[in-house]
Amino acid sequence: MRARPQGTITRGTTNPNRLRRVDRWLAGPPAARLRRSGDPLVVDLGYGANGRTTLELFDRLRRVRPDVEVLGLEIDPARVDAARPLERPGLTFAHGGFEIPTGPRRPVLVRALNVLRQYSEAEVAGAWRTMLVRLAPGGLLVDGTCDEVGRRACWFAVSPEGSCSLTISLRLAGLERPGVVAERLPKALIHRNVPGERAHDWLSTLDDAWARAAPHADFGVRQRWIATAEAVRDAGWPVRDGPSRWRLGEITVEWPPPSGVFD
Known part of the structure; x- marks a missing residue:
């Protein structure tokens, strides 16, 4: 049976x-x-x-x-x-x-x-x-x-x-800030968007970079997002891929697996 x-x-x-x-x-x-x-x-x-x-x-x-x-x-x-x-x-x-x-x-x-x-x-x-x-x-x-x-x-x-990665994908038109994805984080992260946790650091870094990239909006929202991705990569985050993916509203970063998966 x-x-x-x-x-x-x-x-x-x-x-x-x-x-x-x-x-x-x-x-x-x-x-x-x-x-x-x-x-x-x-x-x-x-x-x-x-x-x-x-x-x-x-x-x-x-x-x-x-x-x-x-x-x-x-x-x-x-x-x-x-x-x-x-x-x-x-x-x-x-x-x-x-x-x-x-x-x-x-x-x-x-x-x-x-x-x-x-x-x-x-x-x-x-x-x-x-x-x-x-x-x-x-x-x-x-x-x-x-x-x-x-x-x-x-x-x-x-x-x-x-190996593990985390991808965020957003509709860029009308996007206020990347951190709005917080309510759609996977279950392993949804309760970890608090100060001191990597998820909170990541979304905060994205939001800050998005705000600083505001002048790029004159060239279109995709250019603003690409500038945001470049900024967080330059800040030391292990961002994957490049502009061909970023322009789709995506950003992927290497991410440690949740504890207990490979322990």
């Missing part, structure tokens, strides 16, 4: 195109992992009450790797049944949780957006460990949160080998 999936049922709310920012990133910097994989399996964990965002992920990754296979996993069987009409060659839906029941196959990418948000901070390390052992060597787990319409998003990317 198959074991009960690991996890609890989430609220399941989602909207079409809500996860476009993380999908765009997955089709960007991490795409080399997918291209060189001998088994291009991707798992969308906890897609919610509507499988539409899993279909969107499939369509976007097919541009990177035409033979990619995407599996949407949900612990609620009713949600799996509801998503089945969206299936097509290369896209399937199944019952499962953090244990990622893909048999002997090991996914190269796992997207778990707006899933751990509903857990306690103490449960994050265990959930990560459970998912990471199922990844293929060189694979990547993406855990994060976004707002209801996908204009503000923040996610961790972590590999089984222990």
Whole structure:
């Protein structure tokens, strides 16, 4: 008898195109992992009450790797049944949780957006460990949160080998300051945006650099964001990528994994 999936049922709310920012990133910097994989399996964990965002992920990754296979996993069987009409060659839906029941196959990418948000901070390390052992060597787990319409998003990317990064992606038009993403920090950080914590230092540094870059707004909001990214990099933060990603409203920084994940 198959074991009960690991996890609890989430609220399941989602909207079409809500996860476009993380999908765009997955089709960007991490795409080399997918291209060189001998088994291009991707798992969308906890897609919610509507499988539409899993279909969107499939369509976007097919541009990177035409033979990619995407599996949407949900612990609620009713949600799996509801998503089945969206299936097509290369896209399937199944019952499962953090244990990622893909048999002997090991996914190269796992997207778990707006899933751990509903857990306690103490449960994050265990959930990560459970998912990471199922990844293929060189694979990547993406855990994060976004707002209801996908204009503000923040996610961790972590590999089984222990490397970790944190990405912020924002709609730049009308942006008051980068720190507005605070309410969308991943669960491992949401309660750590307080003085003395790295998350607070990072958002404060971004806000200060954004304010100082105000004169660049005369050349457009993207130029202001690029100047902000350059300033925090020059201040010593381990910022990845460059203007081609920054102009999208993204910024990625190397980040130590939460305690307990690789201890």
